[in-house]
Amino acid sequence: MNSPTIELILSDIDGTILDEQHRIDQKLPQTIQQLKKQEIPFILASARSPRGIFPLAEELQLGDTPIACYNGALILEGNATNYQTITEHALQSNDVVLILDVIKRNFPQVSISLYSGIEWFVDRTDKWTDIEAAITKDSPTVQDLQLFLLENNQPIHKLLLIEESAIIQELHKFLQKLPLNDTSFYLSKDNYLEVTSKEVSKEKALIDIANYYQIPLAKTMTLGDNFNDIPMLELAGLGIVMQNAPQEVKNSADIETLSNNDYGVSYAIHKYVLAKK
Incomplete structure (x- = not known):
């Protein structure tokens, strides 16, 4: 295909710029320096919290991007x-209160993480929070979540619900039947259920950032590997999917690059962006 001239790149993190060992694409820091010389912003977009992204942004020398x-x-x-x-x-507080109450009553084994701004709160630590902490290099604050909602007026940006896959699938179906005002659910892994406002998606993030830079969507490139990346892969002028992505995700993209273990992001940037300059 004849790829468009790219002026903005939005990339997923896990499974995309990170390999199976959660290490950054070793060729990417140098690639980003080449993008900087061309004044092409490279934006990280993820389900992660700010504390899970800032260290990667620093390692990649993204500056204030x-x-x-x-x-x-x-x-x-x-x-x-x-x-x-x-x-x-942010999520509506009434929705969050109802969701927490339902989980406490019917699915008490589920691990609940609540994210507000840069802060990560849990009502207990368990194997799931330990795994997430190891991946994101962040540590949660232990707090009675229901009491936190009563005593604070802070925006809630996301809930992350984790347990074994069968339980999370059951919980997902249960929550979708609740009378919620402005809440959406999606599985980022087979046992990770993400809860955000209906106004949230990587597609809308791409629109917000393209507007911020005043760059047409036709001149944007997105890179991703999972189901929550599909909207931004379809919307961008050039959607690049990782070789390690599920087939359904591949079907949504314009081009397939190498896997996250084979420097697929750097390869795509050099081939479809830098080589055209």
């Missing part, structure tokens, strides 16, 4: 010590 956290529920500009909000979409 925006990051899209919680799949776009919170878009920040800056760094870990000095940042400002560009856009945010």
Whole structure:
């Protein structure tokens, strides 16, 4: 295909710029420096929290480039010590209260993580929070979540619900029947259920960031590997999918690159962006 001239790149993190060992594509830091010379922003977009993204942004020397956290529920500009909000979409507190109550009553074994701004709260630590902490290099604050909601008026950007796959699938079906006002659910893994506002998606994050830079969507490129990446892969001028992605995700993209273990992101940027300059 004749690929468009790219002026903005939005990339997923896990399974995309990170390999199976959660290590950054070793060729990417140098590639990003080449993008900087061409004044092409490279944006990280993930279900991760800011604390799970800022260290990667620093390792990649992205400077104050925006990051899209919680799949776009919170878009920040800056760094870990000095940042400002560009856009945010919080869950409605009544929805969160109802969801927590249902889980406590009917699915007490499910691990609940609540994210507000850069903060990560849990009502207990368990094997699931330990796994997530190891992946994101972040640590949660233990807090009675229901009491937290009563005593604080902080925006809730995401809930992450984790357990064995069969239980999460059952919980997913249960929650979809609740009378919620502004809540959407999606599985980022077969045992990870993400809960955000209906206004949140990587597609909308791409729109927000393209508007921020005043760059047409036709001149954007997105890279991803999972189901929550499909909307941004379809919307961008050039959607690049990783070789390690499920077939359904591959079907949504324009081009398939190498796998996350074979520097697929760097390869795609060199072939479809830098080689055209």
